[in-house]
Amino acid sequence: ELSYILYQLSLIDEQQRQILQEKETDVKRQIEMQQFASTFYKYNELYEELYYTGQTLFNIFTGYKFHYNLLLDDGTLFNDPINECMKKKEVLKAIHVGNRSFVDLIDNKYAVVNPLIDDYMRSVNESLAITMNNYRVLLYDGNLDLFVATVLNNRLLNVLNMKYRNEYYLKAERKIWRCAKNGKVFGYIKKVNNFYEVIIRNAAHLVPRDKPRVAFQMIDIFIHNQL
Structure with missing residues (x-):
């Protein structure tokens, strides 16, 4: 859409x-x-x-x-x-x-x-929900992405059959993620159980290309469970 x-x-x-x-x-x-x-x-x-x-x-x-x-x-x-x-x-x-x-x-x-090619248009909603229900998952995007726009991702997450969707995700507070040194806004984080949704500010579809330092920090602190 x-x-x-x-x-x-x-x-x-x-x-x-x-x-x-x-x-x-x-x-x-x-x-x-x-x-x-x-x-x-x-x-x-x-x-x-x-x-x-x-x-x-x-x-x-x-x-x-x-x-x-x-x-x-x-x-x-x-x-x-x-x-x-x-x-x-x-x-x-x-x-x-x-x-x-x-x-x-x-x-x-x-x-x-x-x-x-044969997999490109197949839905992975069920597989994604199973993964999110059993493992730590980081889903990130840039707010300037045209191809996979953030609002469309949010629309999917709002209906995805994952644990705690009604109790937590739909009611979870989205927090501002800032640089610890100067307070600059990196993006926005919503955390629900073991699922992390991160929107990187001023980045597009290829976040590591547009914001390499922010992308590295995001992945690093996610791996070390500090996000």
Whole structure:
């Protein structure tokens, strides 16, 4: 339901929203029919640029060439210094990959994505609920994410069949997470039992790229049960 988000952000008008909603309804119908692979390609025509060579409706309606970050309208992601960083010997040693070369998403022709095409549009709600009911879970996102918008995640969590949902999650207080040194707002945290929901301020879909220090601190203190 990205049409809802795009409309609320004034990136599309009412007429364009209706067009996207009709397309999204078709996608949902195909999912209900368990046509997951074909649904993946249909979804690409709307929003993704991975397997669709033409302009998506998102591109045409908004002028954006990039759908991961509200503030970026082009594909600067793929010019990241990470490509150079991943060539450094100390980095390769730290992540235990030996002398293997780093190949980015485009150059490897989506070798990671291809085997997942049939899974991409499948619901994992039940599996997620089971995981959350039995293990410590951290779910994080950036408030500038267009692709998996925070409000849509919240909508899912509000209906997910997890323990303590009615008693705690729907009533839990969301707290402001600040830098201990200067009080700067890092984001917002809601904790329910062993589940942690964190929204990182001024970050988008790729939080570690946009806010690497904050992302590292978040993951580090979560691992050490200090979040």
